[in-house]
Every structure is written in structure tokens, then in C-alpha cells.
Amino acid sequence: MTGAATGGAVLILGARSDIARACAQRFAQGGHPVMLAARDAATLAPDATDIGLRHGVTVTCHDFDALDPEGFAAFLDALPVLPEIAVCAVGLMGTQDQNQRDPAAAIRVLRSNFEGPAILLAELAERFEARGSGTLIGISSVAGERGRASNYVYGAAKAGFTAYLSGLRNRFARGPVRVITVLPGFVATRMTEGMDLPPRLTAQPEEVAEAIFQATRRGRDVVWVRPVWRLIMAIIRALPEGIFKKTRL
Amino acid sequence: MTQLSGWGRYPRIDCALSAPRDADALARALARGPAIARGMGRAYGDSALNAANTVSMGHFNRFLAFDPATGTLEVEAGVTLAEVIAAFLPRGWFPQVTPGTKFVSLGGAIAADVHGKNHHGAGSFGAALDWIDVMGADGTVTRASHDTHSDLFHWTLGSMGLTGVILRAGLRLQPVESGWIAQTTLPAPSLSAAIDAFEGNLDAPYSVAWIDCTARGPALGRSLVMLGRHAGVEDLPPAARRAPFDVPRRRARSLPVDLPAFALNPLTLRAFNAAYWWAGNRKAGAALVDWDRYFYPLDAVAGWNRLYGRRGFLQFQCVLPLPAAAAGLDALLRAIAARGAGSFLAVLKRFGAQDSRLSFPMEGYTLALDFPHNRESLTLMDRLDRITADHGGRFYLAKDARLDAATLHATDPRWSDFAQMRQKTGLAEAFASAQSQRLAL
Secondary structure: OOOOOOOEEEEEEOOOHHHHHHHHHHHHHOOOOOEEEEEOHHHHHHHHHHHHHOOOOOOEEEOOOOHHHHHHHHHHHHHHOOOOEEEEEEOOOOOOOHHHHOOOHHHHHHHHHHHHHHHHHHHHHHHHHOOOOOOEEOOOOOHHOOOOOHHHHHHHHHHHHHHHHHHHHHHHOOOOEEEEEEEOOHHHHHHOOOOOHHHHEEEOOHHHHHHHHHHHHHOOEEEEEEOOHHHHHHHHHHHHHHOOOOOOO | OOEOOOOOOOEEEEOEEEEEOOOHHHHHHHHOOOOOEEEEOOOOOOOOOOOOOEEEOOOOOEEEEEEEEOOOOEEOOOEEHHHHHHHHHHEEEEEEEOOOOOOOEHHHHHHHHOOOOOOOOOOOHHHHEEEEEEEOOOOOOEEEEEOOHHHHHHHHOOOHHHHHOOEEEEEEEOOOOOOOOEEEEEEEEOHHHHHHHHHHEEEEEEEEEEEEEOOOOOHHOOOOEEEEOOOOOHHOOOHHOOOOOOOOOOOOOOOOOOOHHHHHHHHHHHHHHHHHHHHHOOOOOEEEHHHHHHHOOHHHHHHHHHHHHOOOOEEEEEEHHHHHHHHHHHHHHHHHHHHHHOOOOEEEEEOOOOOOOOOOHHHHEEEEEEEOHHHHHHHHHHHHHHHHHOOOOOOOOOOOOOOHHHHHHHOOHHHHHHHHHHHOOHHHHOOOOOHHHOOOO
């Protein structure tokens, strides 16, 4: 209840993911009304109730399908208000094994991580520009920093999304739209459950949410949730291709 | 396999740990054989450890409903008291009963039927419950209360998770006017003075004593008895009245490393306890203390359980019935002081009457203190067990890691009834912990 209704509305896209849920809690704690958007919005009701009870803010649920770009305009029109902040946590990893063999699986991964998020943020950017304010937050991935054999389909889609966010930020460098790219590194979520992740490199969803929340307050462009990832990816990017292609990362 | 332990860090057991995200996944986990639910891991010993099937309730952490007319909050069992306070103290509500840490799950608080500094008036945690939802081994969920399925309700309070998995609860909160506690500190130079201070202040909503368990001779049992009540707005200094729920934020400190075993020895213990006693004497009288410092002084040091080093520590907590309490406490304190053992923070508390099937409290006095985990402590605790038994006392399973089955059943026959019930109903094959196996429950 602290600071209720002190912030602009926040739209959480892909609201069922653990990072999205943590973001919704964090912004609600900061007094922002929250709009949760995902497929099958009725199943978001328990989360909406929880957030509302904990933080005393208004929480609404909205049907949203990242694979239906034709529906994006109508989706945004139907929201109670145009949000002040939009967090895009839409994503689908699949398994590399399936993604490299099955075109349908690869297409779904490419569309979920790149096409849908990019087109939706583009739509929001137009509306934010028209209004004269707004913050777009795209949760991309360190996997997009360099294509690796172990997950290049997902990585390529995230690389596209990262480039798109960079372009939007460049376009709006003089305002009025702010664009933040988030590169979380490993995160302990449903997506990574059962994987053997190194604890020092693995953030909790709440940590990602806190980093994102602080970035909106401090005006950051790119958020590395755990700074060590910035170093790791700098090294991986710097490897000459002749060496890199022989690595197994 | 994940190595798990309770808060005392002894024993540590490799456990097959799962963390289901919904009721279906939880039911599937229970179908895999005898299971125990685990919340925040704040029971001290092996209550929430099962090598074959430990089920984390961390994902069951939603607030479900709140009725401001009655103060009734419906929550899932993985929600912590810290989260309840963060959400509802700013709206003027506080838990009716809270243990000495806010980092407990509601499920754990119910399973242990924890008590707080107001037990003599408010009873144990169960007294604030309207109902609980419990999942059985077959995945069916039963809503139990004083009126419906009351057997399940009363067996579950204090049963350490051995009647099923607590899923949800309806919890009554108490209205408060501020986030402050009006505290009065009464130095008591001896055990009998401490008991007199408790008996003379039964109308104080909260009371607890820090007791110097290293003091000997005439100073045996010297204590700082701390009384408290929720401060009203008129108790606050004018500057604080406008925002009565805002209290200064505590700097989070943490103990980053295990202390070596020699850091705690009779000398440092005596020095610390003496300093604490004299500091307490200087602060005697009335003061305003914020809720966090008053109820949860140890929460300020994250990982304080590392104070005792890698081998962990053991907690001893017993309750003695009122008529035998003075003699029993005297015998316990003599045994502890004679060994030069004892801990930084030993706690003495007056319990009120308690009518429940398995819960730990009874009308009398409870003594709680911790010891480093080593051979001497184990020997001393066996001796303390016998003194407790000789004075008609009993033990708190939320703290226990080493009691033997014979002592438990001899001092508290309720557990034998419970074990029989579990055999008859099949619960024994469905829910088990390292503790239930050790104690033949």
C-alpha cells in the first residue's frame, strides 16, 4: 500500500513468466497500477489478486497473443489506459535440438522472441511518441550477443530483438520515448528449471525485477543484471571467429 | 539431490527436493511416497527434511483475500510473516501471534503451532486461525476448522507437517495504531525476581526475558524482563504521529562467514552476557521500540546461525508446568552454569494455559537457548532432558534435532496417541520427516 497510485501505469507483456511476475510485484510495490497481459488472461487472476492485496494498487488482466501481430492495435486500444511503462517479457526458448530440426518449432521461437516483441514495441513507440512520453523495456538475452551451437535459434531471435531495441533507442535519443534493453544472463525460472546453472551467474527473478525497476528510475540504457555477464560476453564477443567456431560454450 | 538442513545447520541431509508450482504438481510429488513439506527452513533441526521426498512450498506464496471488517487474511502457506507485515502493517494490521523471526512461512508457523511473547494472553498461532486447507496423500484438499473436520484441524496444529500439506489458511490479524511498541525493561537480579516480574505483569500483552545463563550463585537466573504493548498514536512523539507506521529502516547486516569453533567459549559467553546485563540495566524503564527491533532482534543479522561455525548448533527448548517451574528452572540453570555452557541469547517466557492436542505450550515457563553442536553439548542436553522430565515438562519439536523417541513419548504421551492415529489412518506411510522417523511418530 506504500506509495499507492504514485506512478504511471505499467503494462507487463508475457505476464506469466517468472521475471514478468517479479516485475509486476516490484512496480506495484513502487505504487504503479499494473496491467497483466498474456494468453488466457483469466488464469492471471490469482496473480492480480495477490498483487492488489499486497500493494494496494489496481491490477487488471488482458488477453494478449504475441504470435498475432494483426491483433496488437486492437489489444492496445482495449487497455484501460495507454501505459507509461511497458515491460516486454515475452519469450520462448524451446530446445535447440528441436529448433534446429523442426522448422515449425524454429519459426515459433523466432516469432515469439523477435517478431512479436519487436512489432508490439513499435506499435507502442508510435503511441508513446504521439503522447510525448513513455518507457519501453525489452527483456532480451545474453544469448543474442553471439550465436552458439547450443542455442542459436533462440539466440538469433534475441539478437534481432536486441538490435531492434538499440535502433529504437537511437531513433528516440532526443526523446520522448525511453528504451531500455535488459540482458539478464541466467535466471532461476520455470524456463531454466532442472538445468544445472552456476549459482554465481544465476540471478533470481526478483533481482532482475529490481534491476529493471531501478533502471527506470536512473535512466539506464542497457541493464546487465549481474555485472559479471558484461565481462563474460565481452570476452565471448572478442574471440576471433577462427577460435570461437571451435569452442563449445 | 540437494543438501538441506534446518536453521541450526545440524543435521545436514542430502534430500530429493521438488518445488511444485500448483496443486496438481504437488499431488504428483506426494504420490511419490512418504513426503514432508518444507517452508522457509526455520525449524532448527530435521523437521522439514526427508531424504527421499522433501517438497518446497515456495511457489505457494499468494495472498488470496482480505476482509477489512474482520481483519481476516486468506493466504497460501508459503507466504511469510515478513510479507504479511510488509503488506498490512501500513494499513494498521499486525499478526496476532508471531515467533521470534518474521522469516517463517505460514505453513511452518501452523505446523509448529508457534508462540510469541503474548502467549499468556493470546495463545499460540492456531488461536488466530479461522481455517486451514490441508492436502492429503491422495491429493484431495480438506478445509478444516474448529467446526468442520475439527479432528484434522486440531491434529495438524503442532504436528510438524505429519498430517498432510498445509496449503492455505484463513488468518485473523489484529488492528494496531502504530508500528511501535511501548516497552518496559525490568532488570531482575535473580531467577525468583524474574518469575515475580512475570507473575506481577500478566496483564502486559507481551512479555519475555533475556536470561543470563552464565550467571552463578545468587545471580543465578538474572534476567532482563521486557514488557510491551502496541503503542497508540498518543504514545508517539509528535513528529511520529503523522506517519505512525513509518519506522526507521534497519541496515541489513549479515554474518558473511562461519565463525571458527573457538570464537564461542565460556569466557566470551560470560563476557557477552555480563555486558548485556549491565547494558540492560542502564536502559531499564520505558522506551519506544519499533516492531522490527522488538519482535525480531535477530533478523537484523542475516545468517546469524553461522555464529556457531560449520558444525552448526543445537537449540534446547522445554516448558515446565507452573507449580514445578521455579524448581525446574533452578535445576536447569545450575546444570548449564556449572558446565560454563550456554548461549548469547537465552530466553525465558511465561506461557498461559493452552488447550490443544499437540501444541507445545502449557501454563508455566519455557526456557530456550542454544549450544554449539559438539559432544559436551549433547551430554549436557541429555541431562537437561532428564531435569525437564523430572519436573513434568515437555519439549518443542520445532527446535529439536536430537531428542530420543523414548524421552519424547515418556514426557508427552500425546505423541504416542498421534503416532497410533497415523498408523491407523495410513498417514504414517504418506508423510514422514527425518524427525518423525527419529521420534517414532
